[in-house]
């Protein structure tokens with residue numbers, strides 16, 4: 001399996017974290033988004049949407065969208081609950097991540113970390129703070145009740161939300177306000193085969 005991504009991107013890191021937890025073999029191909037590498041003809045043939053992560057399998061099939069990739073790779077493993085309702089809760093968190101979390105926390109982090117907080121994006125960055133804190137508060141509420149987002153077990157819902165949450169401070173979000181999220185982050189970091197974004 002070939003994974004096209006940038007390890008500093010949370011969406012890409014999600015895939016790396018799952019394949020490491022599962023011990024799956026893969027080859028990582030770095031894609032430089034700031035240099036337009038997602039917009040080349042060659043890359044657009046693999047993903048017409050011009051975004052990473054992208055996974056390419058030995059038979060030539062390709063799959064984009066981080067959470068779709070997680071769902072595919074985790075089929076039949078403990079990272080997807082067998083109970084249908086519990087699985088729907090995993091999906092609920094993953095859709096939440098894409099609509100209510102990532103557009104605030106990941107974008108604020110992108111403006112600060114990748115772009116260096118340029119003056120013409122400062123307002124955009126500030127506008128992301130309220131929505132990001134709202135998403136963190138929703139997670140905090142759940143994590144005060146259960147060790148992982150959908151209950152007692154670590155699932156792909158946690159991987160989806162861990163990716164940008166654990167580096168939310170890089171987007172200006174003070175995680176010391178969220179004690180249950182901090183404990184959850186430690187729980188995930190202590191899981192066997194965990195790899196950090198820096199690894």
Ligand SMILES: N[C@@H](CCC(=O)N[C@@H](CS)C(=O)NCC(=O)O)C(=O)O
Pocket residue numbers: 009010011012033038039050051052053064065066067098
């Ligand atoms: N919904 C997508 C978002 C993917 C995405 O936004 N990828 C960014 C990096 S985090 C990207 O490829 N940006 C480069 C571009 O848009 O040209 C997912 O979850 O995979």
